[in-house]
Amino acid sequence: MKRITGLFWGVFLLFGLSWIGLVAYPYLTFAGLRQSKDEATGALSPQGVAGTATQGARVYAANGCFYCHSQYVRDKDEGTDIDRKWGTRRTVARDYMFDQQVFLGISRLGADLTNVGVRQTDPQWYYKLLYNPHSIGHEAVMPAYRWLFETRQIQGQPSVDAVKLGGVDAPPAGYEVVPTAEGKMLVEYLLSLKRNYPLPEAPEATE
Amino acid sequence: MSITSESSVTKVELSPIDRSVRTPVLLFFGSAVFWLVLASLFFLLSSSQIHKPDSWWTLPGIPWLSYGRVYPAFLNCFVYGWVATAGIALGLWLLSRFSAAPFRHPVLSIYGWGVWNIGLVSGIVCLLAGTTTGRPFLEFPPYAAFILFLGFAMVGLSAISIVWRRKPGALYISEWYLIGGFLWFAWMYSTANITLANPPVPGAAQPAINWWYAGGLFDLWLTPIALAAAFYLIPKIVERPIYSERLALMGFWGLALLGGWTGMTHIIGAPLPAWMITAGIVARVLMLIPVFAIAVNFHRTMKGSFEGLRDDYALRFISTGAMIYTVYAVEGSIVSLRSVAQFTQFTLVTQVHTQLGLIGFVSLILFGAVYYIVPRLLDRQWLFPNLVTTHFWFVVTGLGLLYFSLTIGGLIQGFGLADPQVPMIAMSDLLQPFLTIQNVGVLLLVIGNITFAIAFVLILLISAPAKQREVVVEESDKAPENSAAEVSVA
Numbered sequence: 001m002k003r004i005t006g007l008f009w010g011v012f013l014l015f016g017l018s019w020i021g022l023v024a025y026p027y028l029t030f031a032g033l034r035q036s037k038d039e040a041t042g043a044l045s046p047q048g049v050a051g052t053a054t055q056g057a058r059v060y061a062a063n064g065c066f067y068c069h070s071q072y073v074r075d076k077d078e079g080t081d082i083d084r085k086w087g088t089r090r091t092v093a094r095d096y097m098f099d100q101q102v103f104l105g106i107s108r109l110g111a112d113l114t115n116v117g118v119r120q121t122d123p124q125w126y127y128k129l130l131y132n133p134h135s136i137g138h139e140a141v142m143p144a145y146r147w148l149f150e151t152r153q154i155q156g157q158p159s160v161d162a163v164k165l166g167g168v169d170a171p172p173a174g175y176e177v178v179p180t181a182e183g184k185m186l187v188e189y190l191l192s193l194k195r196n197y198p199l200p201e202a203p204e205a206t207e
Numbered sequence: 208m209s210i211t212s213e214s215s216v217t218k219v220e221l222s223p224i225d226r227s228v229r230t231p232v233l234l235f236f237g238s239a240v241f242w243l244v245l246a247s248l249f250f251l252l253s254s255s256q257i258h259k260p261d262s263w264w265t266l267p268g269i270p271w272l273s274y275g276r277v278y279p280a281f282l283n284c285f286v287y288g289w290v291a292t293a294g295i296a297l298g299l300w301l302l303s304r305f306s307a308a309p310f311r312h313p314v315l316s317i318y319g320w321g322v323w324n325i326g327l328v329s330g331i332v333c334l335l336a337g338t339t340t341g342r343p344f345l346e347f348p349p350y351a352a353f354i355l356f357l358g359f360a361m362v363g364l365s366a367i368s369i370v371w372r373r374k375p376g377a378l379y380i381s382e383w384y385l386i387g388g389f390l391w392f393a394w395m396y397s398t399a400n401i402t403l404a405n406p407p408v409p410g411a412a413q414p415a416i417n418w419w420y421a422g423g424l425f426d427l428w429l430t431p432i433a434l435a436a437a438f439y440l441i442p443k444i445v446e447r448p449i450y451s452e453r454l455a456l457m458g459f460w461g462l463a464l465l466g467g468w469t470g471m472t473h474i475i476g477a478p479l480p481a482w483m484i485t486a487g488i489v490a491r492v493l494m495l496i497p498v499f500a501i502a503v504n505f506h507r508t509m510k511g512s513f514e515g516l517r518d519d520y521a522l523r524f525i526s527t528g529a530m531i532y533t534v535y536a537v538e539g540s541i542v543s544l545r546s547v548a549q550f551t552q553f554t555l556v557t558q559v560h561t562q563l564g565l566i567g568f569v570s571l572i573l574f575g576a577v578y579y580i581v582p583r584l585l586d587r588q589w590l591f592p593n594l595v596t597t598h599f600w601f602v603v604t605g606l607g608l609l610y611f612s613l614t615i616g617g618l619i620q621g622f623g624l625a626d627p628q629v630p631m632i633a634m635s636d637l638l639q640p641f642l643t644i645q646n647v648g649v650l651l652l653v654i655g656n657i658t659f660a661i662a663f664v665l666i667l668l669i670s671a672p673a674k675q676r677e678v679v680v681e682e683s684d685k686a687p688e689n690s691a692a693e694v695s696v697a
Contacts, residue, residue: 014464067275095478108553143273
């Protein structure tokens, strides 16, 4: 290669192709996505995450949950996600249209969380899991997230959020374990993960 | 006037070119070694945490040092702190050699070094504090990313100024890779950070851009760094010009065309148009063409000089790294195929594949480059050759244990994941023995890297005049600076 200008042009044009395909194109296409309107009920979906759950997404990121948990369901011919009951249909671009941070994830040391809010609706389940994963016999390689909780003396009435811990984890008498503000936000967020509304472009998988 | 004629005249003196780049190159190499040690410690901690999350020695309960923060701190320290920083040092050194003129803007690059390292420190501190964008390989929050980019722009400009004032004549292969790499990295890092900053582009476009960046980061920044070093140092050490420039051209343009697409193979089945993923898979498979072109070129250049692997430390590291590049690329193509990815996606197979590329391919070549360049810049020699041998065997053994345990464990995990009857909890138990072996492997790797850091500090501190100076000078007499030009004319 003799001419430096030739190198510059080649470097820009060849890489530019991928820039057009994977940066400009998705940006322009997905900016035009709209909610889907259910013919019968007039309900719009997806609704997006609202309130404290959006802040919970930040706690999810801060603690690196997405390094072991994914948030997308592959189609039936690309994996067994649907057989594992992680979702009833594949996820599509529209599912993520309101997300500030999209946590697709690349590892499944833990379960997929696309629809975890559908599978587990009790905040106590999440609190116990985060306080001590072994307490509900889950995820042996999952660490405990104790810093999302505090042990405090019961003042008058016990808190409604107090984690119902048993065995070795039970706090001493007169004390209770309650989630911190961050802990609550995270659980709000996880409870909000429900991508189970119908979308025309992703029909439910049939057996 | 060329460096070669000059170094034979002045014998023991450094060439003016080496003297002009010495400070920035040593600063970048020095901080790269620091980040490598830090990255290694994070790696050891995170691999222990995934193995024994509850044991006291994995420091449970400290949010700053929990797996979800230490693991990205390891990857970012390694990619930006070690590989990219050492790559910049290598780039400045190589580009000035080829320019055949002293480096005019060392001050700009030294300020750039400061800013780049401030960017790294602030980014890593943010990650440990829990401030992250939540996007793989782009975790640094926007302000840290901005500082990092500013530092890169300063060094990049001084590097471009070297190319600008270069002697006329054909560009050598290493220069293609370095010029390409510097421009591509500046382009993709700024694009990704701007589009994904607050407020980011609409939801589903984020992973497309994220993985466009991550694929490009490996194939168009880290890979060019390593290849630039290998294309310069292999012919230089075996004292024979590169076998074929035509093959080298094929390798370079192949990489330039395909490198921007390969990242999509990490998210097969993702909520993106199918053609994007397919383009990624096609690119990953076609990538075998440039990779084999490069491998054949290296092999043919080294042919007949394989005994050099025993005698020359630098060559041993570089050629092992170059061989691992082929393995890495072949495995990359295989695990990208939809039928294989069904099982390997989301498993430790893909995780350790990334580590194989980072450690086995890019780092080994960079280690060789440091072993080659630093004594020449300081006009000293490595004090204890045993440290270098120890480094090599610890890293290679550690990587081997890590790679094979996680690949086999990952395959078992993959078949488990694919069978809906196998509960998730059972998988963690199945993986335990493999996680134990990988933990030992990582420990060996870390010991090796610390040995390297000790050797590096010793050569900086203790002046042991090079006994084999005659040999060194003789070697640079046969520098491929000119022979390279001859090849390109041929």
